[in-house]
Amino acid sequence: NAGVTQTPKFRILKIGQSMTLQCAQDMNHNYMYWYRQDPGMGLKLIYYSVGAGITDKGEVPNGYNVSRSTTEDFPLRLELAAPSQTSVYFCASSESLLQGDTIYFGEGSWLTVV
Amino acid sequence: AQSVTQLGSHVSVSEGALVLLRCNYSSSVPPYLFWYVQYPNQGLQLLLKYTSAATLVKGINGFEAEFKKSETSFHLTKPSAHMSDAAEYFCAVSRRSFGNEKLTFGTGTRLTIIP
Numbered sequence: 001n002a003g004v005t006q007t008p009k010f011r012i013l014k015i016g017q018s019m020t021l022q023c024a025q026d027m028n029h030n031y032m033y034w035y036r037q038d039p040g041m042g043l044k045l046i047y048y049s050v051g052a053g054i055t056d057k058g059e060v061p062n063g064y065n066v067s068r069s070t071t072e073d074f075p076l077r078l079e080l081a082a083p084s085q086t087s088v089y090f091c092a093s094s095e096s097l098l099q100g101d102t103i104y105f106g107e108g109s110w111l112t113v114v
Numbered sequence: 115a116q117s118v119t120q121l122g123s124h125v126s127v128s129e130g131a132l133v134l135l136r137c138n139y140s141s142s143v144p145p146y147l148f149w150y151v152q153y154p155n156q157g158l159q160l161l162l163k164y165t166s167a168a169t170l171v172k173g174i175n176g177f178e179a180e181f182k183k184s185e186t187s188f189h190l191t192k193p194s195a196h197m198s199d200a201a202e203y204f205c206a207v208s209r210r211s212f213g214n215e216k217l218t219f220g221t222g223t224r225l226t227i228i229p
Contacts, residue, residue, distance in 0.1 A: 004157070040123065042204060042219040043158075090157055103217070105157030 004106035023091030032074040120220035133192040137205035148206040
């Protein structure tokens, strides 16, 4: 069972560069999320999507963009990378947006901006 | 606003000893509460969740948690620690009037098991 797949797993970027973190899920979930995890800070929601063509900002969206052209894919784009974006990024999905529904996480993407 | 506080960023217990990870929540309405576990270099995995059924919730790997409204707590316990329990544990809360996009995570507790 593949679940939620993220690529790349590790990446080093220079300040000002751009990149896209890829995320795909094979569970036919309508709802997908991008989180960042910083040491001692827990997880913060960057963006989420309730279905193809529909995205919305989370708690910390600045410096990021997303798109959702298909149910399966939810890429996260970093424009003009900054050191503050050094973090671990997790993509996730759930069957519904209902409170209490289980969220399934990918294995994470470690990004360092130097 | 809702929030969750995990007491102790690091907890160490001996193998075979009781595991107790503390979580207190703040919510103006009845919450849904979750415990997630993160093993090294992996994503988060749901351990258990409270969604207003029984206040004592049993999860995977022998873990359980009890919802105590009077104490606004949702502490995670396991009677006997195993080496494989070494991981980071996150408590999370969501308000029943909102969806998953409003899920709020705690800062995590790293559990170390001493042989």
